[in-house]
Amino acid sequence: MFRRIFFLFISSFLTMIIHGRDKKDLPNFIIILCDDLGYGDIGVYGHPTIRTSNIDRLAEEGQKWTSFYTAASVSSPSRAGLITGRLPVRYGMCHDSIRVLTPNSSGGLPQSEITIAEQLKKGGYTTACIGKWHLGHLRQFLPLNNGFDYFYGLPYSNGGMTRKVVNGKAVYDVPLIRGNDEIERPVDQSTLTKRYTEEALKFIKQNSDKHFFLYLAHTMPHVPLSRSEDFADVSLRGLYGDAVEEIDWSVGEIIKELKELGIDKNTLVVFTSDNGPWVTQKLNGGSAGILSGEKGNTFEGGLRVPALFWWPGTIRPDVIMNAATTMDLFPTFSALAGIPMPKDKIYDGYDLSKVIDGTGSSERDVVFYYRGTRVFAVRKGEFKAHFITKTAYGVMDERVLDQPLLFNLNHDPAEQFNLAKEYPEIISEIRNVLREHLNTLTEVENQHEKIIRK
Numbered sequence: 038m039f040r041r042i043f044f045l046f047i048s049s050f051l052t053m054i055i056h057g058r059d060k061k062d063l064p065n066f067i068i069i070l071c072d073d074l075g076y077g078d079i080g081v082y083g084h085p086t087i088r089t090s091n092i093d094r095l096a097e098e099g100q101k102w103t104s105f106y107t108a109a110s111v112s113s114p115s116r117a118g119l120i121t122g123r124l125p126v127r128y129g130m131c132h133d134s135i136r137v138l139t140p141n142s143s144g145g146l147p148q149s150e151i152t153i154a155e156q157l158k159k160g161g162y163t164t165a166c167i168g169k170w171h172l173g174h175l176r177q178f179l180p181l182n183n184g185f186d187y188f189y190g191l192p193y194s195n196g197g198m199t200r201k202v203v204n205g206k207a208v209y210d211v212p213l214i215r216g217n218d219e220i221e222r223p224v225d226q227s228t229l230t231k232r233y234t235e236e237a238l239k240f241i242k243q244n245s246d247k248h249f250f251l252y253l254a255h256t257m258p259h260v261p262l263s264r265s266e267d268f269a270d271v272s273l274r275g276l277y278g279d280a281v282e283e284i285d286w287s288v289g290e291i292i293k294e295l296k297e298l299g300i301d302k303n304t305l306v307v308f309t310s311d312n313g314p315w316v317t318q319k320l321n322g323g324s325a326g327i328l329s330g331e332k333g334n335t336f337e338g339g340l341r342v343p344a345l346f347w348w349p350g351t352i353r354p355d356v357i358m359n360a361a362t363t364m365d366l367f368p369t370f371s372a373l374a375g376i377p378m379p380k381d382k383i384y385d386g387y388d389l390s391k392v393i394d395g396t397g398s399s400e401r402d403v404v405f406y407y408r409g410t411r412v413f414a415v416r417k418g419e420f421k422a423h424f425i426t427k428t429a430y431g432v433m434d435e436r437v438l439d440q441p442l443l444f445n446l447n448h449d450p451a452e453q454f455n456l457a458k459e460y461p462e463i464i465s466e467i468r469n470v471l472r473e474h475l476n477t478l479t480e481v482e483n484q485h486e487k488i489i490r491k
């Protein structure tokens with residue numbers, strides 16, 4: 038007994054020294070994930086007619102990341118990467134033709150994966166997933182079975198294959214779920230941003246004296262677009278702008294609540310998007326701003342997204358140009374919460390905690406641009422080589438390039454000027470990085486091709 042108490046005392050003392058913080062100082066974590074919000078769709082990233090004063094304030098008071106990437110350019114694999122810190126190809130959450138999970142899917146995030154929520158629970162965190170899940174809609178795959186104490190939201194996308202025609206009217210047959218139970222079908226999408234926000238505020242209030250992790254994954258601005266009455270026709274950008282401006286309102290409400298509860302200085306808020314803008318939706322899709330590419334392909338606009346880190350008192354206002362990805366959040370949160378990384382898996386993320394407290398830079402030098410199970414492009418340092426290109430949607434024009442394209446992303450973020458002829462040695466270097474990476478992959482069961490047989 039005495040030895041046990043002595044051991045506990047020593048180990049918590051060491052944890053304090055190593056991580057520089059007592060358990061009562063552990064930060065709360067909030068991820069606000071938008072759906073299909075493009076790199077150029079908020080004020081502080083240059084949009085001229087979408088008003089996002091609350092989101093812009095996160096940038097003024099925190100870190101604005103300009104080279105922040107997702108794990109994929111479409112929903113399910115992107116979310117899988119964020120939630121596990123690992124590339125989706127490592128556990129079968131991507132596919133070359135079935136690009137996302139659908140209401141007919143019987144697969145989902147394998148139980149062998151550790152989610153950020155499961156990881157943080159090891160440190161005593163209370164966890165909630167509010168919003169879009171899209172990592173398997175059968176009960177065994179839902180958030181409550183993946184480390185979340187609470188779930189309120191949609192199991193998959195609000196559009197796409199959920200569309201049905203009932204009495205001559207198009208209906209999106211999407212359920213709203215609380216816990217594991219369907220509570221509304223079809224869900225009234227117009228009030229989703231508002232209701233997610235109310236749920237988020239309630240969760241924050243109820244857990245303000247504990248350490249919590251809130252994963253708030255908005256359904257908007259994913260087509261079909263919707264907004265509440267209060268945001269009808271408020272934006273110069275039209276319906277898309279209305280949907281984004283309602284999310285901006287939501288961000289403002291959350292920050293206000295954190296301040297009122299006096300926990301703002303103890304909470305890291307990360308605001309980002311799951312992939313680039315859905316350009317094929319024309320006016321209903323967003324914008325990648327200066328970047329070329331879009332949701333669904335592997336040019337920058339497909340995977341590079343807005344990302345703001347806000348934590349008053351810890352994060353100093355700055356623009357961070359280091360490359361980072363949503364997969365870095367898992368190791369970063371683990372480090373900040375003093376929870377050791379699992380030893381039995383290959384992680385694709387890097388701990389950004391030194392960037393957050395201003396004592397160092399990101400160790401990430403390489404970004405893999407996956408489309409389905411294949412790597413189409415690789416960034417190393419300032420250079421990016423495209424080995425395969427393909428149109429995002431519609432007529433699929435796939436080109437496996439004998440002569441890869443090479444762009445200097447610092448000089449040419451819009452990927453306009455091919456430098457392949459000037460720097461053949463850089464292409465060889467990137468090929469080697471890719472070869473080494475591919476050697477770390479193993480054959481796994483594919484989750485996207487599992488279909489419910491009716």
Ligand code: MG
Pocket residue numbers: 072073111112259311312
């Ligand atoms: Mg998306």
